[in-house]
Amino acid sequence: MDTSDTFFHDATVKDGSSPVTGRHGLGGLGANYRYPRPAISLDELLTEIQAVADLPLERGKTFPAEAYTSAELLDWEVEHVLGANWICLAHISQVPKPGDFINLDVLGEPLIVVHGKDGQIRVLSRVCPHRAMDIMPPGFGYDGYGPADPREGSPGCGHTRLFLCPYHHWSFELDGSLKGCPEMQKAEGFCRDETGLKSFRSEVWNGFVFLNLSGDATPVAEQYAELGKDIAGWDPANLTVVIAKEWDCPFNWKVLVENFMEGYHHLGAHCKTLQVFMPAKNTWTEAERAHSMRVNLPYKDSVTADPEVDFATISTLPPDQLHQMAVYLGQPSFLLFNGPDRLFWYRIDPISPDRSRLLTTCLLSESALADPEFEKKLAMAETQMIAFHLEDMEVCTAVQRGFYAKGYQRGRLSHLEMPIWLFQRYLAARARGTYPTLDRPAAPSQK
Template identity: 55%
Template sequence: MPIIDEAQVRAACAHNQKLNEAQFPHLNHSGNGVAKILADIDRIARLPLEEGTTLPREAYTSDAFHAWEIEHVFKPEWFCLAHVSQIPNNGDFINLELFGNPLIVLRGKAGEVRILSRVCPHRGMDIMPPAFGHDGHGPADWTEGKPGCGHTRLFVCPYHSWTFELDGRLKACPEMQGAKDFRRDDWGLKEFRSEVWHGFVFVNLDGQAPQSAAEQFSELGQDLAPWNPAEMSIVFERSWDVPCNWKILTENFMESYHHLGAHAHTLQPHMAARDTWNEQERPHHIRCHLPFRKSLRAKIAEAEANGKRADTFVVIPSLTEEQRLEWGLMLGFPLFTILPAPDQLVWYRIIPVGPNRLQLLTTVLVPNSTRDHPDFPEMLARGGEDAIGFHLEDMEVVTAVQRSMHSDGYQRGRLSHLEMSVWLIQRYLAARAHGTWPALDGNAAPAQHPPKS
């Protein structure tokens, strides 16, 4: 059972968001200071991990720095928005907002995945404006309980009824016969560069990424391949409005030092913080290992000898012995966050919406064969509860840390060797600030050897 109550966490997030916005607007450092923040990040990213320190707090609070990140970190890179299992049928779509862009992630008539703008090329209407709650969107059927998700054969702009095909082409537009030299073919919905990689749907908003997602993430792809995510499905998802900067959540996701505090009663008993370790620095991703404790390994060995290992879902047969005895953490830069476990993948879709705020979708993926297992409903009930349980503990931490960034009592902190990921994220940001690509622009930091416990 979760130790913290979900309803209480949601109320706390709303409360903290109000505090962030209403009381401290002067601390958002709007307008200035980006060069200073970047110089500071550059300085600390050059320090060895043993001398590592936290980012300047303005990196978590400044509107101007947030704007810099959108232009220099997020728009030029590949950003993961969905998994193909969320749009299984031709005509399925998901509406999303990404850095001021209303988007549709959809499966087209030939089964292809596309990412279109929702901005109508006529007078700029959002063709499916969120939260109005009416069905004036042509033939779309909306998915119960999942706002913005549905199925359609056409898109109809609710303003003047221009109609678009699933590939964005303008199909029909009433009363335009008087517009001189108007050609329907010139007026479709804009399509963004996208790619499906290992079943995940990525967008490159500025269209200028120097490599395809598959090329850029080839090393990460090798790490992920044993889970075969293209043949998995999202079986659980929950969305959260989180009052914190994306780096606070991502740093927290990627280090396991905090098992000692935040997860002392949930994760630490199974995966001791001191046993966790990072692989060597790589140009486009971070990988960490969270080995199970000896006591848990012994229990698993005994259960396996009796033919009944007690994981939440079915252990994935293609995994190596070691992969069956640990969790992992992966971050594909800038913000593709994955937690591989022996029986599942956890994927967090983190969408920054301001220096103090992000939209989060927490998901669990299992192999399609697990989804078809006769005991799957019971497995899922347990899996959902587990996924929420430790996440609620993280929500308390990230919300409180964001608030502290505004405090007169705030001090820059020093890093433990167990926070190597935090330091690697700083080095990625520093590289983006130099404009270097790939991110690694010096000698790679070596792996932390797996501790012998």
């Protein structure tokens, strides 16, 4: 059996389920007895997070295990970190035409990202204003019933002229307003104009569609001004999502963020893949910023582009980006990394302290799409992307199991794990209430 089936499914898999077992029979979290950790209150945990973040990097250490297992902390993060900020939901290339939409769930909210007839991209709730039905529950449209056509190629994508609730057939325009509601003429005082799908605050920045549930986050362009400069050479608004894979992750969302951002684990987890051309020891982190982070992963000198595998280098890249990859975090969960011919974007959504839903995507430029060898190179890119991500899935899964073990010990950080330390400082600033300003002098660049 193809081992990749154990963790992910893509748009062609209709049942939405995926078992959670590793290549080496690690099993899911449920396979192990869980040592009942001594209770630690949310206040104690937040105090300890701040204490850890107060340490200089040279004395840096990991969080207590409860930071990755506590339901109370996750509730706090959803309210004060994730829900209070911008969450990237989609890229505009996934909804290129009016009527195109993406159906997704984030932080427990059933949502639709929809391209309206007026050209606006909106984020609407899928919760019907009649009796709370999800207007496009899992499996929608696959039986050929209803107005929405699913589109192959990206999870949850489709096209429609209107939204129809399958329960009592109320219908809605693409902007969420009520279009039809049968047999409601005797409902006294019922006001059609005041009834519709709830619309959430959203912004499109560099082609990415962001949601802010609290409604009061600083505009995306302001928060990610430095990140915008970092990725400008890729012209992200004109890229196209060509690969999108959903993964069922048996670990805390912060495990993924921490793993994604540090290059130290190339040494072990990616010893046969990424380490070969981007050795851990060469990775370095740029100066601390309030809202984003950048880590550079230089290629070995001997590495050259392979025209059989790589697409042409994007012509507008700055010289310092031509012989390396870089990873970025738009705080708190907007994850990007890029190489000279492509950009990857990851969306992580917590479901519980030890379970998350992950979307991994690859975006390419117009010149790559026009490559005569496009199909062949895309297939290779997909195989490679799955291979190195499976390596990450295995370590992240096993790390989460460690958090439940009596043998768990707080570890010390390498200087190559500066991104973990910066992420700790960001969370601590949130806990202290000093965010969005850095609550101490910015840490300098490692180069």
